[in-house]
Amino acid sequence: MPPASHGQLTRAAILRAASQLATVEGLEGLSIGQLASATGLSKSGLYAHFGSKEELQLATIEAARLIFVEEVIRPGLDAPRGIRRLLATCDAFLSHVERKVYPGGCFFAAAAAEVGTRRGAVHDAIAAQQRRWLELLEQQAREAQEMGELSTDIDPSQLAFELESLLVGANTTFILFEDGNAFERARRAIRQRLGLVDRDSNHHRRRPRRLA
Amino acid sequence: MPPASHGQLTRAAILRAASQLATVEGLEGLSIGQLASATGLSKSGLYAHFGSKEELQLATIEAARLIFVEEVIRPGLDAPRGIRRLLATCDAFLSHVERKVYPGGCFFAAAAAEVGTRRGAVHDAIAAQQRRWLELLEQQAREAQEMGELSTDIDPSQLAFELESLLVGANTTFILFEDGNAFERARRAIRQRLGLVDRDSNHHRRRPRRLA
DNA sequence: CCTACCGATCGGTAGG
DNA sequence: CCTACCGATCGGTAGG
Numbered sequence: 001m002p003p004a005s006h007g008q009l010t011r012a013a014i015l016r017a018a019s020q021l022a023t024v025e026g027l028e029g030l031s032i033g034q035l036a037s038a039t040g041l042s043k044s045g046l047y048a049h050f051g052s053k054e055e056l057q058l059a060t061i062e063a064a065r066l067i068f069v070e071e072v073i074r075p076g077l078d079a080p081r082g083i084r085r086l087l088a089t090c091d092a093f094l095s096h097v098e099r100k101v102y103p104g105g106c107f108f109a110a111a112a113a114e115v116g117t118r119r120g121a122v123h124d125a126i127a128a129q130q131r132r133w134l135e136l137l138e139q140q141a142r143e144a145q146e147m148g149e150l151s152t153d154i155d156p157s158q159l160a161f162e163l164e165s166l167l168v169g170a171n172t173t174f175i176l177f178e179d180g181n182a183f184e185r186a187r188r189a190i191r192q193r194l195g196l197v198d199r200d201s202n203h204h205r206r207r208p209r210r211l212a
Numbered sequence: 213m214p215p216a217s218h219g220q221l222t223r224a225a226i227l228r229a230a231s232q233l234a235t236v237e238g239l240e241g242l243s244i245g246q247l248a249s250a251t252g253l254s255k256s257g258l259y260a261h262f263g264s265k266e267e268l269q270l271a272t273i274e275a276a277r278l279i280f281v282e283e284v285i286r287p288g289l290d291a292p293r294g295i296r297r298l299l300a301t302c303d304a305f306l307s308h309v310e311r312k313v314y315p316g317g318c319f320f321a322a323a324a325a326e327v328g329t330r331r332g333a334v335h336d337a338i339a340a341q342q343r344r345w346l347e348l349l350e351q352q353a354r355e356a357q358e359m360g361e362l363s364t365d366i367d368p369s370q371l372a373f374e375l376e377s378l379l380v381g382a383n384t385t386f387i388l389f390e391d392g393n394a395f396e397r398a399r400r401a402i403r404q405r406l407g408l409v410d411r412d413s414n415h416h417r418r419r420p421r422r423l424a
Numbered sequence: 425c426c427t428a429c430c431g432a433t434c435g436g437t438a439g440g
Numbered sequence: 441c442c443t444a445c446c447g448a449t450c451g452g453t454a455g456g
Contacts, residue, residue: 010425024329028241032451044453045425053451104329113325116387117236117316127388161381161397168384169377175328176339185373222441244435256437257441265435 011049014039015063018056022064023104026114027057027122054121061125064107068129071096073136083149083194086140090163090190094183097171105175108133109168134160144194151195159193166190223261226251227275230268234276235316238326239269239334266333273337276319280341283308285348295361295406298352302375302402306395309383317387320345321380346372356406363407371405378402 004012017038022030032053036043050056076089097105104110112130115123137160144150170186173179191197216224229250234242244265248255262268288301309317316322324342327335349372356362382398385391403409 007425026238026241026326029238031449033449042426043451044427047452048425051452110325112384112388113322114238116384123388130388158397158400161385161394162378162401165377165381165398165401166374168381169373172324172328172380173373176324176335176342182373185370186377188370189374189377219441243433245433254442255435256443259436260441263436 007049010041011059012063014041014046014049015060018060019064019067019107020102022057022060023102023107023110027060027111028114030057030060032056057122058125061111061122061129064111065129067101068108071101076140081143082147083144083196086137086144086150086163087190087194087196089137089140090167091187093167094170094186097174098180098183105171106168109171134164137163162193163190166193219261222253224275226253226258226261227272230272231276231279231319232314234269234272235314235319235322239272239323240326242269242272244268269334270337273323273334273341276323277341279313280308280320283313288352293355294359295356295408298349298356298362298375299402299406299408301349301352302379303399305379306382306398309386310392310395317383318380321383346376349375374405375402378405 014035018030018035021035021038025031025034032043032046035056036046039046046056050059072089072092075092075095076085079085079088093106102110108126108129111126115126134157138156141150141154141156141159145152145154145156166186166189170182173182173185188197226247230242230247233247233250237243237246244255244258247268248258251258258268262271284301284304287304287307288297291297291300305318314322320338320341323338327338346369350368353362353366353368353371357364357366357368378398378401382394385394385397400409
């Protein structure tokens with residue numbers, strides 16, 4: 001890579017601030033004036049980087065996607081393929097919410113709730129990212145099945161929906177109530193759903209599954 | 213009850229429109245001017261009913277709470293106490309989203325995602341409602357346990373978190389993708405979690421639970 | 425990247 | 441409930 005120019009660094013700093021502001025104010029509530037004073041630039045300085053608010057929103061979503069890859073996807077890929085990777089991905093998601101990478105929790109959870117009813121490029125970008133994320137969980141579940149670490153009775157697509165619901169449920173609970181117990185709740189539910197612990201307690205299970 | 217005055221009817225009509233608009237624009241994005249043209253009143257006409265935007269937001273939340281009781285809580289109470297009531301409550305939630313009582317799905321799911329990071333009366337009203345809803349699910353789970361219809365290995369508070377996560381997950385998926393399959397996914401996950409179906413398929417279960 | 429500006433809309437008020 | 445208005449902020453542009 002060539003060294004980043006001053007303009008590129010400024011742009012990166014703007015988008016970092018924008019993605020953080022967006023989890024608090026929303027992608028629509030994020031205003032150019034607010035972002036200008038948060039970055040120390042003038043409004044028209046921002047327009048030198050982004051021609052319109054929608055372009056800024058789309059660039060912010062792309063920046064948030066890269067952060068999501070670094071914070072959630074990559075830690076998952078550091079774990080060995082199979083059930084460990086699926087678990088590591090879920091744990092990395094919870095961890096990045098818990099560590100307050102964004103003040104408003106998961107960027108995409110906030111965005112999905114906000115733009116669901118709208119139409120246009122911003123909605124489509126959020127929906128596409130959400131779809132890719134569900135497909136990643138689904139794919140990791142399939143790999144775990146192929147390795148014999150996850151029951152083939154489980155429908156990977158159904159499982160991805162359930163895992164994502166629990167992850168976002170923990171995110172919302174944590175942000176709304178400042179209740180860190182939500183993460184433990186989600187982790188427990190996920191491990192149970194993957195067949196990694198006994199059902200609700202240490203009793204009554206026929207064949208406890210263990211990692212190799 | 214005395215007959216509703218004209219002012220009361222107007223107020224009710226305003227709040228109905230406001231709660232619908234809020235699921236699309238957000239509680240903050242809901243503007244007085246927008247609401248004025250949606251109801252055919254002038255802006256100052258609205259200020260005759262609500263002294264400030266925050267008062268309007270709080271009144272809108274209260275109106276949405278009453279609708280939630282009618283649409284979700286009451287259908288649940290029509291079912292007999294126990295596991296049927298818990299299931300009926302969950303199904304009523306999914307049904308009211310599916311029937312698009314609000315254009316943006318569940319009012320409180322949208323509001324919780326929006327106001328989580330804010331401080332003040334609006335945040336507190338949404339958090340209080342969310343807490344009551346979780347306690348209702350928890351209480352219905354406890355009743356099901358007392359009647360021997362739900363395993364006492366299950367922690368009612370943990371279960372309430374999981375059910376709420378699945379319900380909101382279906383809501384968000386439906387709104388974002390216009391994917392009606394989300395409801396079937398949530399229903400399947402909920403029935404499995406309650407021990408009402410075999411684990412992931414029709415095989416391998418020791419003691420299938422059935423309704424009396 | 426800046427200053428200076430545009431029309432539109434925001435929440436809210438005066439006065440009736 | 442209305443008209444008429446307030447200052448502030450919105451997204452965006454002209455011109456440099």
